Amino acid sequence: MTTTRHALIIANDRYDDQGLGQLRAPAQDAVSLAEVLGDPEVGDFDVEVLRNERVDAIRRGIERFFSEGGREDTLMLHFSCHGLKSESGSLYFAARDTEPRLLEATAVSAQFVRHCMFRTRARRTVLFLDCCYGGAFSRGASSVRAAGDVHVLESFAGEKLGGGRGWAVITASNSMEYAFEGSQLTRTAAPRPSVFTHAVVEGLTTGDADLDADGEVSLDELYEYVFDHVRQQSPHQTPGRTVDMQGDMYLAHSRRRRIVAKPVPPALRKAMEAANFYTRLGAVAELRAWMESTDLAKALGACDALEEIVQNDIRVVSDEARKALADAELRPDPVRMDFGRVPQDSETPHRPVHLLGPPLARACTPHPAPEASGWLRAEESPEGLDISVDTSRPGRLSGELLLKGVLTSEVTLHVEAEIVPAPAPLPAPEPEQPPPPPPPPSAMRRPREKTRPAEQEERERGDGRSGIHTAPEVTGVSEGAGTGQVVPEGTAEGGHPAVSDSLGTAGIPTAPGTGGGAGLHAPPKSGAAQSRPGAAATPVHATPPLREPAPVPGPARVPELSSGPAEPATRRAPVAEKSRPPVPAGTGGRERGQPPQRAPVLAGVALVLAVASVGTAARAVYKAKTAVQALHDVKGDLGQHISDSGMLPALVVSLVTAAMALLLCTLARRDLTARPRRYPASTESTTTSMVWTARLLAVPALVVGVIMAIAYPIGNSIW
Template identity: 45%
Template sequence: MSGSRHALIIANADYDDPGLKELASPASDASALAQVLGDPQIGDFEVEVVADEPSHVILRRIEGFFTDRRRDDTLVLHFSCHGLKSESGELYLAARDTEPRYLDATAVPSYFVRRCMSRTRAGSTVLFLDCCYGGAFSKGSAAVRAAGDANVLDNFTAEKPPRGRGWAVITASTAMQYAMEGGRLAEGAGPPPSVFTHAVVEGLQTGDADLDADGEVSLDDLYDYLYEQVREQNPNQTPSKTVEMQGGLQLAHSRHRRIRVEPADIRPEMRSAVQSRNTFTRLGAVRALRDQLADDRLPVAEGARRALEEMARGDVEDVARDAEEALAAVRLRPSATRLDFGRVERDSVVPHRTVTLEGVPLARCCLAHATAPWLRVAQDDDALDVGVDPATVGHLSGDIVLKGVADDAVVTVEVDVRVPDRPPAPASPGPADTGAGTVPDGRAPDAPTAVTAAPPVVPPPSDRVVIRPQEPPGEPPPVITHDPEQDAPPVTVPRPPPSPPPFVPRQEQATVLTDRPPRTTERPSGSHRYAPPAVRPTRARGGPVAAVAALGCAGASVVLCVLAAVRGRQALLGDRHDRNQQDIDYWVHHTGAFTFLVACLSTAVAALVLAGLARYVVDARRTRYTDGARSATQTLVSTARLFAVPVLVLAGLAGLAYLVAGQHW
């Protein structure tokens, strides 16, 4: 978004004419829209708001807004007011002093706005009209002056801007509904809040209007979002759009941006393995693609991820399950999903916290943004530096949203900001105990002299001399007093020892100990591959043993099926050449075909049960089996099912034929 960006918001809620009802939404809508458009992180517009001004002021502001612009400027003009129509169908935008009988003199004509848009040198101009027709009421009248919706767009189809990329008009074509009571507006029947402007503010502020998640809200994105939101709130209101513009226009930034990596095509032999009809070949392709997910070259890893996503969506159960497990490696995995800074003092320096991004390089490729203004987050290759600004007192809670290639993650941050506790002021020392001095020869003085620890505030009288001889540092010097009116030698009074300072507990800074080693930012030179943590082999053999047993039962069922088929053929031949006219039941039991058939069915069922048990044990206790054990178990289970299922079907059909032929039903 280059060039300067300017927005003019005109909102009129109060009207001098009693026939124009006061509106409740324009003032709040204008304030919210100005805040969103003026936010450097969203609209980055220079916003000017004109609220409840007369028509001549609005006309002057509009013409000045479109004057002296450059070709790379972007202008946005928004109206939130009553819309009136003349008898000829011309639209007028109501100002504070608008009189419905004198629209040309007291309102803002639509042709004036169109002419200003046509003459401006700005490259892109967007007009939002959140106005409705329906305010042309006269006091005591039960009908409006004009009927039908105001077709604002017809005013702009005849003229096109001579320079720049073009203009666009997005309007909310609504009609306000008034509650009528005896030809007057009912008390308390004010218009509902503006659905249109509220949807504009919400779409830009939350980023929901960024439908393609490219980090920018285009004009088309915003209109599609407005259409859905307004129609959902009010089915009788349909926003409309007319655009005469070359190329797209980015209106605002969005926080819904998701990082994108252009994928590299997988190798032809890998593509052939992914599309193979052989299940085991596709399973091998899943393992190879899982290794490519850890590649330092992000396009290669992204190509492998997309191929695995296709297999997870459309392949058979076994292949889809392995593909889903492989895709778990590229999910966002922050080292902490909750940070609690505890109790801190307002405006103090709070230590930062570090959140490490774990996993393969493609999983660490993400964008982070804070949802609270007091949160601070800085991102490097594989970590987040999180801080807080303790300027607001209270319990604060916010989120850091991480948007990765495959999914999202949230880190919740909490802090309890308190007013700093002021230490108590040290108490001033009180007056010291008075005591009588001693004369050098041991004789008590005629009058005791009081001595205080603190120096006197009032200087001593002129007839008293106070002499303080210098003493070694660290010892309180004595006070020698002499009264010339009394015939007594000087009195030496020792000073009392100084009072110790009040005890103030020292606040020591808490030291946070952690067992996590310091993170190093340097990486070894050269490309390296991510190595997942190795799984230590254990002695668990339940899954492979069950898989071997399943394969054995499946093989036995095949042999028994062949024997049952041979004995069944002998029974049929014996029944055909029987001279004693024995029935088929006799020959089936005589040749042993029935026994082999029952044994075949039993072993096939046992093979399927053991195969399912082996797969369940390995999946439920994955950490107790090595990759080789899991792979071998899966191969044995698939082979056992490959043998047992056809045998079970053939044996079931043979048993059904025996029951029908032997007239057991």
């Protein structure tokens, strides 16, 4: 152990033996007490909690806790469980696996705890026992009966320690009394702290146990506070204590601010006691001004003087003094706070609370009510208070934050929140597949090889399958009828071209006045191709030949004639470029089926900003009203009240969001007008509606903001 203050909290509320009643309070006791003792600003203890442990784990934890204590350490042990008495009259503390018939082996004896306490080297040791002694004697534990009063404190009486060491034992109840859980003993009530532990936690948290207001809570002060609190809540329960210690033992720091009132000057005191009541009214006005002072001692002295006037003076003067005291009360803004729906285990949400009133009223101490101590937090901030909630446990949270000041008893701030389970995380997106690499240049040129002239393919088929020999070169080619298919020229017997009369019906044009064959020539070359003797000329077909596995042999094809000059047969037909689909006009390269998004997005953002401008304008109006009311009630400077209320930030946000909303409306409308064919009718209608709604909201908010911006400097110069 490295620090000098250590606490061990043992809480057992569940028992394996059916004869031991199940307690409700220990679970809440352990959480609340560990929190306040571990707070560096209150207890500053190093806290360890053992909850529903077996007896061997509890014994080991107690012995280690006391044996490791140093000479300068302060040790605190807290029990919250059943207390049992054996037939011999010995006191035992029940663990989770305690068997009432075998207390010596399955329970923690008070003598064992006492022995560990007296052997420790620690200078200060204190034991708190919040045990329900009567609750242990149920029907299932008939062998454990009360042979008389338990007399808890007598179990820890013994010789004095010496060596400057001291110890103390404080019990929730003595003899055979119940340690009440709340206001009832039934097992069906909802869990809540016991009366004893609740008093300990409340006295340390609020600082009310600091009876002399010296900033420290001593053991004697805590016992007196707990005794009065427990007796007030449960008259049938009487706490007890036994102490063997020299000097005071301080358990915690106090958050209470001790302010010593400064008496009013003699001249002002003389005015308060003057015979003329107008003079006394003037004294009341002067005391009111004193209460606004940042010197809290001076303000508290003025408050005491006004209380004296309220009690002793005539009604006219006392009413003015009473009104001055009422104006100095603490006023939190807001008085009700709702955090809404908050995801579980998310970042802690924070909300500010402004404290209105004079400096003396704002000198208050916040602390959560008992039902909200586990999840509600309040810290001081420059604006007043910073409120936050714990998001670790789901459910509906509702509780009170108590503000205890110097002038008022308590002011309540209601806080609500709903902690909802966090949504399941989305699956991680799959990594994008890289695009396929571009084909090599050789593969890109490969399709060009398939575009060789059709006549060459036909010539190759004829050479290898039917034995028909064709000329190696073609002197003239022409496109077929409407097909663009190139066909080779053929020759008849004797090497002269033979053209059938059917060429005219095959779609081959002829020169006028030639009788169907004039003007068509194919000069023979050396080594002209030979055709099969007696073969008739075949008509030219307009469709390209099919690549059949075994074509039927036939006569040579008639060459296609052209009226133009002949081209060499080695020239290949041009490769047709792959056509691209036309891009629709006005789409700007956008893919078909993808609607434009600019104008609808601008209109949507403008609508959101317009709604925000209306909300902030309403908040600014409310803050201005609060400042004017404070000016009427408290007087002072209007600019200071405006600054305290927080109107200026809301006003600036309202003006900026309204102006931005109108600007985005103009841009969205302009985009619709400039490109009327770009947007579908439904998109254009929706965008127009959002623009119209945003303008309807933003214009009034802008007008109200401008009026308030003009009125603020004018009113500030007047008041």
